[in-house]
Amino acid sequence: MHSTSPANDLESIARRGSPLKRMAVRIPTYLADIRENPTWLPMFVLARTMPFRRMHWLVTKNRPVSDGNAGQSLFAGIEQEAVVRALKAEGLFADLRLPDAIHQEIAAFARTTPCFGNFDRKLEFLAPDHARAEQQYGRSILSGHFFERSLDCNAVLAAQHDPLLTDVARHYLGGQARIITTRIWWTFPTKSASEADLSRASFKYHFDLDDWRMLKFFFNLVDVDDSTGPHVFIKGSHRKRAVKHQLTLLVGHPADEILRYYGKDSAVTLTGKAGSGFVEDPFGFHMGTAPTEKPRLMMEIGFGVSKPSRRRFHGEPVLR
Template identity: 30%
Template sequence: MVNIANVLSSFKENPGYVAMRGLARFPMVRNVVSSARGALNYRAFQPFLQNCEKRMDQSFFKDVDRRIFINELNRDGLAFGLMLPDATLKEIRNYAINTPVYADRKPNMGFFYREREDAEAKIGKPILVAQYFNARKDCGAISKLVNDPFLEWVAAMYLGSVPTFVGCNLWWTSPVQASDEDKDKHAHFYHRDVDDFRFFKYFFYITDVKEDEGAHICVRASISNPPVIKKGDQWNIRRYTDSEINGYYPADDILEITGRAGTGFAEDTLCIHKGSTPKTEPRLLLQIQYALFDYGTMNDDRNPAELSLV
């Protein structure tokens, strides 16, 4: 049931975002807004692509066939084949080792990840997810990735418009006995995102991710085939049980995405997807997101003066 008080409070704080969330669940509205945004940006669109192409030899992914990549993303809502250079991976890891991370994404619950067990003792519960703040500003490798010409070119082609970078997030997922409340809070149940009228994300594994060790799980091509299990599900945004999704989609379309450190892929997370809880090894993942509009909700920017350790 919708909590009216929460909706009204959210609307007061960010009316544009709340209005979008209500409207963007309808495919026709998404298409109209996306087309209108593209038309308004048509003069800037080709120059943007040309600028990306001129810089393509500077890309970390210059050897990836970008035409095949964008075709896969358009067809399936998923595209694979990215790999971070070793030097970039090392720089991000070093940043993660030497920088406080924040339990449950709360600015007053910082700790160094190597001291996670001590932080859990202070907090009084297992820490399923812990996120870094200001990672793009403080980590040069992440800043370079955000401006990579391959990533920007694909973003423009997929969005049909000059893309808007709306945020990046770097976070650990730990092998803990987490409560259902924490799993729900941190999206470890199947769901769809409605972050804009058109948007997508890049994901990069910063640690090795094997089966049952925190792999991202996505249902291929489910943007155009949302699960209709209960009345109104084609428009509703809710959590789904494993049995609901396993019973609705062919097993071959439910992908547990594994890979060695550095593995990257793109996904429109309007697809049905979920995070999974590692069994024995923690997972470190970087997410970079582009969209049509920036509602200020997807970034990791925080005032350093407001950050504190537990």
């Protein structure tokens, strides 16, 4: 039996213990981010506050946005104006749909291409062999990411470069919007997960802070119901933020605290058939939920206004 000790897994260490300990473990990653892009530090410190976010929106040079899509979109019948209007009001638009041929091709790719468990390139396996992989590696495996392998799938590339997505991003974020992340990943139900394991995944309300302004498109690549670990988003939390949630270096907060401030009715659970999709402003609070019966397979295409990291793929804690 092969075994990878959690003590040697940077992300495992980073997700355990106190918030300060988790941040301390990530200091080498933060320092590397600063060396690669010195503007990362002011963004990381200031972009969590509403006044500085508004200031950045006002002072950032904004390239003109051309009207109309360059090419035919996969998303027939969806108007850019309606999507942007919903994003500005609620931070969410939930009526996207991938063509059957596209989402089926991506799902087939994800079942036949090895993924990496728990963000660790040493834990490589095929998704249908998940139970066997947990036995082989002697640990719980909650997620399976493909990193750069996601871009080996032509259907992923077709979705990534769809003109509607780019049009929406540029009208919402500004003309400088660019793709900063594209990924497909599995989230697995597992009976052997400890509390430390569960804390590794995004199973608590949080907001993303990878850039000053972001937009993320998500697509379900399998049928998702309450047992498949659906995504949850807090409507309106992208433009309304408690002072407590701005004056802290932590991005994650307990569910009862979030729902008490933003209201239980603001929480939207995003279930749907394979191919269904939505777009959100990830500065709004959101979370994944843990699958209890069936694995979830999703695709994310993210846009931002700054250069993406060249050193690692989305979520990967390993410095290379």
